[in-house]
Amino acid sequence: xxxxxxxxxxxFAFVGINGLLALSVYAxxxxxxxxxxxxxxxxxxxxxxxxxxxxxxxxxxIAALAASALAxxxxxxPLGLPVLRLRGVFLAIATVGxxxxxxxFFVNWDYTNGALGLVAIPQRTHLWTIALALALALxxxxxxxxxRTGYAxxxxxxxxxxxxxxxxxxxxxxxxMLVLGAALAGLAGGLExxxxxxxxxxxxxxxxxxxxxxxAVVGGTAAFYGPVVGAxxxxxxxxxxxxxxxxxxxxxxxxxxxxxxAILLAVILYLxxxxxxxxxxxxxxxxxxx
Amino acid sequence: MGQQALNGVFVGSIxxxxxxxxTLVFGVLDILNLxxxxxxxxxxxxxxxxxxxxxxLWLALPLAVAAAGLIGIVLERLAFRPLRGRADSxxxxxxxxxxxxxxxxxxxxxxxxxxxxxxxxxxxPDRMIRIGGASASLxxxxxxxxxxxxxxxxxxxxxxxxLGRQIRAVAESPRAARILGVNVxxxxxxxxxxxxxxxxxxxxxxxxxxxxxxxxxxxxVELKGLAVIILGGMGSVPGAVVAGxxxxxxxxxxxxxLGSSFRDAVSFAVLFLVLIARPRGLFGRAAARxx
Numbered sequence: 001x002x003x004x005x006x007x008x009x010x011x012f013a014f015v016g017i018n019g020l021l022a023l024s025v026y027a028x029x030x031x032x033x034x035x036x037x038x039x040x041x042x043x044x045x046x047x048x049x050x051x052x053x054x055x056x057x058x059x060x061x062i063a064a065l066a067a068s069a070l071a072x073x074x075x076x077x078p079l080g081l082p083v084l085r086l087r088g089v090f091l092a093i094a095t096v097g098x099x100x101x102x103x104x105f106f107v108n109w110d111y112t113n114g115a116l117g118l119v120a121i122p123q124r125t126h127l128w129t130i131a132l133a134l135a136l137a138l139x140x141x142x143x144x145x146x147x148r149t150g151y152a153x154x155x156x157x158x159x160x161x162x163x164x165x166x167x168x169x170x171x172x173x174x175x176x177m178l179v180l181g182a183a184l185a186g187l188a189g190g191l192e193x194x195x196x197x198x199x200x201x202x203x204x205x206x207x208x209x210x211x212x213x214x215x216a217v218v219g220g221t222a223a224f225y226g227p228v229v230g231a232x233x234x235x236x237x238x239x240x241x242x243x244x245x246x247x248x249x250x251x252x253x254x255x256x257x258x259x260x261x262a263i264l265l266a267v268i269l270y271l272x273x274x275x276x277x278x279x280x281x282x283x284x285x286x287x288x289x290x
Numbered sequence: 291m292g293q294q295a296l297n298g299v300f301v302g303s304i305x306x307x308x309x310x311x312x313t314l315v316f317g318v319l320d321i322l323n324l325x326x327x328x329x330x331x332x333x334x335x336x337x338x339x340x341x342x343x344x345x346x347l348w349l350a351l352p353l354a355v356a357a358a359g360l361i362g363i364v365l366e367r368l369a370f371r372p373l374r375g376r377a378d379s380x381x382x383x384x385x386x387x388x389x390x391x392x393x394x395x396x397x398x399x400x401x402x403x404x405x406x407x408x409x410x411x412x413x414x415p416d417r418m419i420r421i422g423g424a425s426a427s428l429x430x431x432x433x434x435x436x437x438x439x440x441x442x443x444x445x446x447x448x449x450x451x452x453l454g455r456q457i458r459a460v461a462e463s464p465r466a467a468r469i470l471g472v473n474v475x476x477x478x479x480x481x482x483x484x485x486x487x488x489x490x491x492x493x494x495x496x497x498x499x500x501x502x503x504x505x506x507x508x509x510x511v512e513l514k515g516l517a518v519i520i521l522g523g524m525g526s527v528p529g530a531v532v533a534g535x536x537x538x539x540x541x542x543x544x545x546x547x548l549g550s551s552f553r554d555a556v557s558f559a560v561l562f563l564v565l566i567a568r569p570r571g572l573f574g575r576a577a578a579r580x581x
Contacts, residue, residue, distance in 0.1 A: 034381055082566050088380055089322045090524075093516050094565045097558040100513055104558075108551045206509060210388055217385055254400040261392030268386045269372050 009127060013195055015235045016130035020188035022215040022227030023137050027181035029221050030141075032157035033174055034088070036209045037079065037095035038185040040102035041072035043204035045186025046193040047112060048072075050121045053194065061124040061194070065133075068190025069183040076182035080175045087160075099209060106201040117200025118193075125195040133191060134228065137184055141224040153177065185212075214260055218267045220274020229276050234260060293424040294542050300430045302538020303437035304499065308492035308511055309518035309530040310441055311485035317525030318461045318481045321383035325365055326489050326515065327508030328394035333358035333490030334497035334507065335402050341413055351494055358490020359483040365390055366482040371475065398505040406502045414498060433495045440491055441531055444484060448527065457481050461525070510554070517561040523574025533572060 021042065028035040049068035052059050083094045107115050144150040155163040156170050164170045193199045219230020238245075238256040245255035267274060271281075308330060315323045333354050340350035369386040376382060417428040448454035456477040459467040468474050496511065497503045518537050522529025537557055544556045564571060 034384070086565060086569060089316075089384060090520075090565060090569055092322070092384065093520060094562060096513065096516065097561045097565075101555060101558045101562075104551075104555050206513065210392070213385065213388070214392075250400060253404070254396040257392055257399065258396035261389045261394075261396060264389035264392070265369065265386055268382050268389065272376075272382065 011236065011239060013125070013127055013130055015232045016127070016134050017188050017192050017195070018211075018215060018231035018235050019134050019228040020130075020137055020184055020191070021212040022219065022231040023134075023141060023224075024181040024184035024188065025209075025212045025216045026221055026224070026227040027141070027177045027184060028174075029216060030144075030157065030224075031153040031174055031177050032160065033084070033177070034092045034213075035095045035178060035181065036092050036213070037076075037098045037178075038181060038212055039204045039206070039209035040099035041076065041182040041185035042189035042192075042208070043102050043106060043199075043201065044072040044075060044189070045069060046189030046199045046204075047106060047118070048186070049190030050118045050193040050199045051112070053121060053124065054118060061129075064124075064194075065129075065187060065190045068193075069187040072182040072186035072189075073179045076179045077175065080178040084171065084174045084178065096206065096209075099204070099206065103201050103204050106204075112199075115201060117198060117202075119198045121193055121197050121199065123194060123197060125191045130191055130195075133187055137187075138225060138228065140180070145224060149173070211260070214264045218263055218274060220271075220276040222273045223276045226274050226276040230274060233275060234263065237263075292422055294546050295539065296421070296424045296426055296430075298539035298542035299535060300426070300434055300499075300538070301541060302535035303434045304492050304496050304534075305511070305514055305518050305537055306531045306534025307437040307440060307495070308489055309515045309522065309534050310444060310527055311488035311492075312515050313519040313522065313525055313527060313530040314444075314457075314481055314485045314488075316519065317527070318457060318478060319370065319383070320525075321370065321380050321387070323365075323370075323387045323482075323485070324384060324512070325369070325387045325391040325394060326485070327512030328391040328398075329358050329361050329365070329486045330489045330493035330496070330511060331398055331503075331505060331508040332361060332394055332493070334493040334503045335398055335407070336490075337494040337497060338407055338409060338503055341409055347413055351491075354494050355487050355491045358493070359487035361394075361490070362482040362484075362486025363479050365486065366479050370478075370482075395505055395508075402503075402505065404505060406504045408501050408503070409498065429498060433499055436491070436495060440488060444488065445527060447484070453477070453480055514557050517557040519571075520561050520569075521564050521571055523571030526571070526573040529571055529573030 021038065024038050024041070025035075045068035048071040049064045052064040052067055053061070079098060083091065083098070086094055106112055106117075112118055144153065152163070152168045152173050155166065155168055156173055160170055189199075215230040215234050216227040217230070218234060219228065220226030238252070238259055241255075241259065242252055245252065250258075271277060308326075312323065312326050315321065315326070336357050337350050337354035340353055341347060345353070365387070369390045370383055373383050373386060414429050414432075418425050419428055419431060448458060456467070456472045457480065459470065459472055460474055460477045460481075464474050467477070492511070493508070496507070514537065518533045519530055521537065522531070522533030537560065540556055540560065541553055545553050
């Protein structure tokens with residue numbers, strides 16, 4: 001068991017980091033807002049944490065991580081105030097634009113070596129750090145359920161105009177969730193930077209936020225733990241099926257992409273509430289047979 | 291100055307052609323089809339494969355465009371039609387189009403590999419032509435000409451033909467169109483055919499113009515296409531044409547005056563400013579309040 005654990009330590013680490021990222025997308029999705037700025041937030045968090053560790057070696061890791069979460073959260077406020085007035089695809093497009101601007105900023109910034117990025121970042125992230133961060137995120141999002149704020153968020157998701165009419169402060173709630181999502185994405189960025197030794201702008205392109213969204217949707221956004229289930233499923237599955245793909249003569253890169261796309265399509269068409277709705281569906285079917 | 295304007299018109303014509311198809315689908319379905327860029331890429335690869343199979347370019351181009359149109363019909367059938375009538379169809383449609391984009395990209399990556407592919411030497415005669423003080427290659431002029439002709443054909447088709455009227459009726463209100471006897475599913479499928487064919491044509495022209503095609507070639511155009519359709523007004527075909535040329539010109543002059551590192555940033559600046567200041571764009575209708 002320990003052997004197995006050690007052999008796959010890196011895989012577990014990525015499950016955790018991807019879980020945090022999927023939760024960061026879920027944070028805005030659970031009040032009905034599709035924000036795709038999270039690759040940008042993640043980049044800001046990763047660069048902040050890495051720069052602190054590299055340029056100020058005396059600072060404890062926990063402080064660097066806190067800065068990773070805080071920096072994108074602070075930027076989310078002035079971004080969110082104008083942008084959250086937009087709805088649906090317009091919000092998605094504006095936030096995609098923000099993510100690209102952040103990436104281009106780091107490509108052109110000489111202080112962080114432009115497109116090459118920062119390298120030789122000391123490895124400070126342990127598996128338990130990631131597990132702790134994930135547990136914390138799940139606790140916060142889980143506590144929202146059934147709370148006054150949780151109901152407000154659900155009301156906004158179902159019908160924003162009606163929610164506002166009922167006296168719910170919609171802008172504040174949406175902004176709070178955007179900031180929370182930014183903090184989670186930044187935290188994941190900080191953790192990843194101190195796990196993979198490097199940060200480069202190429203890792204924060206549009207495809208990255210698509211991955212996060214895919215994992216959140218595949219897991220299911222009706223339950224707060226759904227995104228983590230989706231992240232675990234989609235991170236582990238390609239590894240499990242790698243052999244089978246190779247036997248079919250498929251390279252691992254395209255194979256992983258294809259799986260991601262095909263699974264996402266199947267889920268959105270046939271299982272709109274994601275993988276976590278499977279047990280309930282089976283139960284219903286079993287009851288129907290009896 | 292004249293040279294830069296010419297280059298801007300050239301780049302802009304490809305952006306416009308790409309964006310016209312993008313905006314057409316949005317106008318009809320209110321769904322952002324994020325697989326549009328993947329069709330762009332696939333069409334470029336199909337044209338390349340046809341040319342490599344020793345087909346002449348004048349034959350390979352229309353074949354690749356038709357193939358792109360058919361891919362559009364498949365796309366609509368797999369990713370959009372099953373979602374029709376669902377409450378959250380504009381977000382779930384966006385996500386399912388992302389799924390198809392991923393699948394298309396995987397197919398391109400598997401068949402053509404991650405490296406840059408190029409058209410064989412001499413696919414198009416290499417000749418320069420002088421216009422006033424500026425010079426352009428014959429290829430560039432042909433590309434501008436082809437895009438303008440294709441966009442004119444689309445505009446006429448939408449304005450004058452029975453199919454065009456049906457597509458516009460569905461864009462206005464699918465329910466009213468159905469009551470009036472329009473086959474809504476067919477009109478939407480045809481809108482996807484046209485949209486993807488034009489997106490594919492843009493891909494082939496882009497591949498010829500820069501002679502480098504890779505599985506992620508659609509990515510950069512995808513985001514610029516978004517800027518174009520936002521600037522032009524979501525769903526407005528004439529808006530996309532004007533905005534496409536405008537973005538091409540803005541880009542070229544930005545590179546000339548501010549440096550090439552600002553080239554991509556400027557399209558996002560445009561996108562951002564338009565969304566904040568005037569979300570309906572240049573030619574869009576005032577957004578109806580979502581109930």
